[in-house]
Amino acid sequence: MIIDINFIGVIIASIMASAVPLILASCGELITERSGVLNLGVEGMMIIGAISGFALMTVTGSLIIAVFGAMLAGVLISTIFAFLTQTLITNHVATGLALTIFGIGISAMIGKNFVGIPGKEFPVLFEGLKDTMPLLGPILFGHSIVFYFAFALPFITSYFLKKTKIGLILRAVGDSPESASNQGINVRLVRYACILYGGAMSGLAGAYLSMIYTPQWIENMTGGRGWIALALVVFSTWNPIKILIGAMIFGGLTIIQFHMQAIGVRIPVQFLTALPYIVTIIVLVVISRDSRKIRLSTPSSLGKSFHKDN
């Protein structure tokens, strides 16, 4: 059997495309978690981003307004979380769950009027270069700007955390809020900023889903991707570069489903759909088994509230 080498390129590109929302949301959540805040509301923020992006695109007709509006919606909804956990010192886990339930409800409420409306075409870059190279052409060229941004983000995030002063401050806040506070760093402010940033990235991830990946609004269209993004942060042991690897694995699992169905593999479709979730569990088990390693790489104050008296 001869396999067209460009076909392999197309498959890899489609795996990368399905990895994009995971990379975006995970990198955002990674920053939030490195500052010591566990936000379980990723799924909720993502779905809010998805409906906001799609609705703004339909109403205004402008893709730029839609993309930035989705990020802003993510910021707004995460402000609720930030206010509750940082100012009112609520439990991170419970607040994150509330955010997800609330987000799914609100998105379905707004989305009622947008069901069945076709999406718009999102412009792609370097379309013409696609055929210039075998294999690499379809992988490298002909994608949306969000796609390229997503694949640059882990490297930017890594550089930011390791090499910049703000990155250092952020890590200090996550690892030891007390000492950071004694150094005169405003812990609450840093955490606020990190939560809002996480919200923006989740919002963008949602917008990618509803505007670029499958350009339409479907209720609950994030389908657990927000949770997988959370799992990816653990998988990466809080290292942005490893998020890239994890996201590609999960992207691959999603894409394999379609191709297995297409070539008529006789496995129930539900099993293939369940695969990413099952693999997430297995991967979490493998990663977490080494409890020392997890302890060393987890931000020490993750999920713990910090309150400065007076």
Next chain:
Amino acid sequence: MIKIVKRDQPSRAIFFFTPVLAIFLTLVAGGLIFFILGFKPFEALKFFFIVPIADKYGFSELLLKATPLCLIAIGLSFCFKSNNWNIGAEGQLTFGAIVSGGVALLFYEQEGFYILPIVILAGAIGGMLYASIPAILKTYFNTNEILVSLMLVYVSKLILDYLVVGPWSNPEGFNFPETRQFSDSAKLPLLFEGLRIHAGIFLALAAVVISWFVFYKTYLGFQMKVSGFSLKTAKYAGYKGKKMIILVFLISGACAGLAGVGEITGPIGQLHREISPDYGFTAIIVAFLGRLHPVGIIFASLVVAITYLGAETAQIFMQIPKYTGQVFQGMILFFLLASDYLLFFKIKFIGSKK
């Protein structure tokens, strides 16, 4: 001027007052949302919270919805009290329903008093089995129980989907995604003619009584409380942490599984694709709103059950989307968590009267 002062001790009166405050604030915010959507706020709230339970049928529906919520929330309170974040009750409910439904189908067109107890027991065991996965992975492999229990929700729904579409689908069912009807002996009896409320409510009440006894009268309840406050103290006191983690997961799995049994062997009497409108997730809110206290959970389950009914009524009479129910549920939890601030801090108004 307003000054915020830290309390020396969390206030006990406020501990039980804040859930009421949270519900009130949710109503205010809900009215505001209705207003923004272009409805008359008071009329909308009336359709949402009063009309659905104004007659006998509505009240029966309220109890019907409150039953699984109460049952699951009681189970979850075992986990939450001891600092175990089982958020996959929806999956445990689904798997419990699958196992008990499978057993009920084995007794297809058979009658006998022994069938129903076996079916109920099967549901509890199914829920326990499913809850044991995150518990064992947490205790022996150090795996985060939040993510595992949540991933398993998706898996359970896909298993159910596979079964009702494929091997278990009704052979005479024209390819509808549902199983055969269970025999009468495999169904929970209905309590009143013409109403849908069924004997499952007694399971919930039993869970309330038993959990109250365990929480406040047994050594296990004390251990759970200590572990909830401080894992270090629990370890120092020499409690068997691993055993307790597995136990609380099994208890909450059993409760969720029983809720699943109620959903399929009650008025419906068969397995189908959508057996639960996210009761397992909503019950998390019920558990918190009820302050993890068995009696509190009864009240909380009734309040939250209204949001389900209200959403349906509001959709029919005012074309308000039914997801408003979820919005209300999220808001209740937000406001509850926020008003907990008053537990630890006092707000003092320092008036300058001169």
